[in-house]
Amino acid sequence: MRKGATMKNIVTDRHSQIQTFLWETHKDLCHWFDVWHVAKGIKKQLLALSKMAGCEAVLKWSPSITNHIYWSAASSKGNTEECRQKWMSIANHVVNVHEGHGDAFTACLCDELVEEREWLIKGSKAHKELLIIVNSKMLLKDIGNISPIQQTSSLEAYHKVELYFAPKASHFSHKTMKASFTFQCKLKKTASAKERWGATVAHLLPKREGW
Numbered sequence: 581m582r583k584g585a586t587m588k589n590i591v592t593d594r595h596s597q598i599q600t601f602l603w604e605t606h607k608d609l610c611h612w613f614d615v616w617h618v619a620k621g622i623k624k625q626l627l628a629l630s631k632m633a634g635c636e637a638v639l640k641w642s643p644s645i646t647n648h649i650y651w652s653a654a655s656s657k658g659n660t661e662e663c664r665q666k667w668m669s670i671a672n673h674v675v676n677v678h679e680g681h682g683d684a685f686t687a688c689l690c691d692e693l694v695e696e697r698e699w700l701i702k703g704s705k706a707h708k709e710l711l712i713i714v715n716s717k718m719l720l721k722d723i724g725n726i727s728p729i730q731q732t733s734s735l736e737a738y739h740k741v742e743l744y745f746a747p748k749a750s751h752f753s754h755k756t757m758k759a760s761f762t763f764q765c766k767l768k769k770t771a772s773a774k775e776r777w778g779a780t781v782a783h784l785l786p787k788r789e790g791w
């Protein structure tokens with residue numbers, strides 16, 4: 581972080597150690613969660629649910645439900661209750677109910693998108709199990725803090741590139757790292773490395789290499 585800059589917001593995954601650390605040491609910071617990490621966790625639970633007898637229909641709904649978390653966070657612009665109600669409305673939507681979700685989000689915005697789908701049956705095993713996932717206490721607590729704009733993906737892409745050249749399991753001095761990095765880029769031939777990594781690594785390479 582630039583010296584003298586004031587940090588007001590931070591976006592991380594939902595790792596409990598990070599939450600505890602920030603709560604104990606940076607109470608003044610607004611802590612947001614990266615939406616991809618939340619969506620990934622939900623997707624995993626939906627896939628597991630779809631493998632249960634009588635819940636197979638959940639599989640077809642999995643992409644829509646996962647996308648719904650992105651939309652809920654982005655469209656609520658940090659409004660916790662609105663985000664929470666938008667998210668919970670998916671449990672009604674999948675049983676073909678599109679109104680009466682809550683006072684902060686009364687009806688779906690899906691008029692033209694409502695087509696004949698394989699709706700779940702209200703009260704069925706699949707629906708009941710889905711409700712457990714959607715209304716998870718932990719998820720509903722964190723959902724209002726899903727970052728509506730900034731996410732951690734660009735930083736993670738940077739770390740991925742860094743780890744490619746300097747795996748955590750090995751120790752590298754600064755000189756060795758530079759040498760390894762330059763050598764591997766040369767090895768991959770300038771054109772293909774550029775094509776593969778693009779601008780992500782371009783600024784890390786020595787200027788004389790013509791990047």
Ligand SMILES: [Zn+2]
Nearest residue numbers: 673678688690
């Ligand atoms: Zn709907």
